[in-house]
Amino acid sequence: MNEPVPDNAGLPEDVPLATVRRGELVESVHRGRLAVFDPRGDKIEALGDSEAYVYLRSSAKPLQALPLVLSGTADAIGLTDEELAVACASHNAEEPHLAAVRSILEKAGLSEDDLQSGAHLPMYGPAADKLVCKGEEPRPIHGNCSGKHAGMLAVCVHENYETLTYRDPAHPLQRRILGLIAETCGVPEDGVLVAGDNCGVPAFALPLRSFATGLARIATGEELPDQLAGAALRIRDAMRAHPSMVAGTERFDTELMEQTHLLVKGGAEAVLAVGNFEGWGMALKISDGSQRAVRPVALAALEHMGVRMGEGDSIVRGLHGEEVGEIEALI
Amino acid sequence: MNEPVPDNAGLPEDVPLATVRRGELVESVHRGRLAVFDPRGDKIEALGDSEAYVYLRSSAKPLQALPLVLSGTADAIGLTDEELAVACASHNAEEPHLAAVRSILEKAGLSEDDLQSGAHLPMYGPAADKLVCKGEEPRPIHGNCSGKHAGMLAVCVHENYETLTYRDPAHPLQRRILGLIAETCGVPEDGVLVAGDNCGVPAFALPLRSFATGLARIATGEELPDQLAGAALRIRDAMRAHPSMVAGTERFDTELMEQTHLLVKGGAEAVLAVGNFEGWGMALKISDGSQRAVRPVALAALEHMGVRMGEGDSIVRGLHGEEVGEIEALI
Numbered sequence: 001m002n003e004p005v006p007d008n009a010g011l012p013e014d015v016p017l018a019t020v021r022r023g024e025l026v027e028s029v030h031r032g033r034l035a036v037f038d039p040r041g042d043k044i045e046a047l048g049d050s051e052a053y054v055y056l057r058s059s060a061k062p063l064q065a066l067p068l069v070l071s072g073t074a075d076a077i078g079l080t081d082e083e084l085a086v087a088c089a090s091h092n093a094e095e096p097h098l099a100a101v102r103s104i105l106e107k108a109g110l111s112e113d114d115l116q117s118g119a120h121l122p123m124y125g126p127a128a129d130k131l132v133c134k135g136e137e138p139r140p141i142h143g144n145c146s147g148k149h150a151g152m153l154a155v156c157v158h159e160n161y162e163t164l165t166y167r168d169p170a171h172p173l174q175r176r177i178l179g180l181i182a183e184t185c186g187v188p189e190d191g192v193l194v195a196g197d198n199c200g201v202p203a204f205a206l207p208l209r210s211f212a213t214g215l216a217r218i219a220t221g222e223e224l225p226d227q228l229a230g231a232a233l234r235i236r237d238a239m240r241a242h243p244s245m246v247a248g249t250e251r252f253d254t255e256l257m258e259q260t261h262l263l264v265k266g267g268a269e270a271v272l273a274v275g276n277f278e279g280w281g282m283a284l285k286i287s288d289g290s291q292r293a294v295r296p297v298a299l300a301a302l303e304h305m306g307v308r309m310g311e312g313d314s315i316v317r318g319l320h321g322e323e324v325g326e327i328e329a330l331i
Numbered sequence: 332m333n334e335p336v337p338d339n340a341g342l343p344e345d346v347p348l349a350t351v352r353r354g355e356l357v358e359s360v361h362r363g364r365l366a367v368f369d370p371r372g373d374k375i376e377a378l379g380d381s382e383a384y385v386y387l388r389s390s391a392k393p394l395q396a397l398p399l400v401l402s403g404t405a406d407a408i409g410l411t412d413e414e415l416a417v418a419c420a421s422h423n424a425e426e427p428h429l430a431a432v433r434s435i436l437e438k439a440g441l442s443e444d445d446l447q448s449g450a451h452l453p454m455y456g457p458a459a460d461k462l463v464c465k466g467e468e469p470r471p472i473h474g475n476c477s478g479k480h481a482g483m484l485a486v487c488v489h490e491n492y493e494t495l496t497y498r499d500p501a502h503p504l505q506r507r508i509l510g511l512i513a514e515t516c517g518v519p520e521d522g523v524l525v526a527g528d529n530c531g532v533p534a535f536a537l538p539l540r541s542f543a544t545g546l547a548r549i550a551t552g553e554e555l556p557d558q559l560a561g562a563a564l565r566i567r568d569a570m571r572a573h574p575s576m577v578a579g580t581e582r583f584d585t586e587l588m589e590q591t592h593l594l595v596k597g598g599a600e601a602v603l604a605v606g607n608f609e610g611w612g613m614a615l616k617i618s619d620g621s622q623r624a625v626r627p628v629a630l631a632a633l634e635h636m637g638v639r640m641g642e643g644d645s646i647v648r649g650l651h652g653e654e655v656g657e658i659e660a661l662i
Contacts, residue, residue, distance in 0.1 A: 195356070
């Protein structure tokens, strides 16, 4: 856990976690790594190399939102739980998401123009279609990370940090986030690797098992200093209270939080973060980055951990509605 | 090459073929299998298990179009080379594709209503947007396989086969296609595994090396009976003469055929078929089915085979246009 950033880009040992069957044969296979750890950093389960690094991507958002609570910003400007949840979201850009992001910005005395989250079409198909058919270009607020960026900007205003440069890894807010991620996950600051995320803020990489440990801690508040524990639990509770703000319609994170007592946050390149308040965190990475494998593998792993949420395997249907295959978890 | 269909669904041995790097670390990895064989079935290169089966998916389309020529249908109804090419296509549903498909159907005395290719939005984004914004549902003609289905229907009319049931694996046309695939690739008919393709016709699986051998044969006409060789070369030449009919705007198959002398046909779940008239066929399967790995791996493999087509590695850019990583071939 105290190892510094590795100086080579070796490929971590992974294992087949799901197959895509067509007819009698496996057509495609998804490998990956899975780590389930408790708040003290003790292993409960591991498949593949859990020492190797993983980019947390958007599954770091609950951690990236910690300064919003810890700095007193959330209280000072009166953020609601919905707004805290959208600050941790990879949202669909449905109306309630956009309204919550705008509200954070307004409460901070800012506007959409201050967002530097980068523009992409809404993740939710009908929301994207609506924009396209109106002939409108997507704006930064439609980006799935706009809540995170709004939350970051609000902290900057409250802390008198520069708002124009908030994306810079050397900016005091980004340094503070890195420190909190390191502290929560139990790694030294120089053990957190930083690269660029697609929305322009730092992306963080950690050993998979450190991330799982951190998830166990934010889901329980255990093994964290009191103030940090309090902020973690407030974020956990806000996300749990408003699962639809964290992702949205037809999204796995939302569905899984609605049907269980878990804290759930997915990320790009097929990362999934799960925290259970009973005392464990689960970090999953599908090696090839395919989102389609996340759901069946996660549900199988959760069932193994005693959390049952219906059928995990996914039928693959052809264009005539007929079954042509199935995505099946191997665990 | 004479082994029957394996009775288990084991996972074939594959090797890492491409990495997705972010910053200093590999974020994701794509494994796969690659086979380069000559028309006699002799190995030139192989990575991973080339005996294991692969579903050809849409990369079988040039083979599935063989009866269109062999039966005399193409000559009898006066198909153009563009129309032959679209019968081998996974097309974008751009206007020239739709016009060619309609023309095949008309020449056969049929109409769009006879297509059973299943409906999905055009593969080409702007064509899909146009349909969505007009409030129209996609029709079977927009499906990327509609040219293949139109060609199949034309053969049925010419041969007095039933047109309503042409998708059935037991239909005489589908039996004939299976026989021609087996013959071209040098496997016994019961060595070709059949499952359902998403568009509702049979999907075929073969040993990877048999497929590579078949590709070498259709690209050269070698090791095939005269009539079959003639049909293969006619299809090859039609596809080579009209690369944009085989896929379309911004598509790798089209780009690769336009810039080289190769025969190229991709398929779902990250299969790529390449034939070189100088005497080899290359079959590639990315194990996890990710299309993004096909281009860099194919270009690296082709360069190894002496076909250079510019830079294969692909920069990954964030939403602000900045480089955040790169997809790099490992071969």
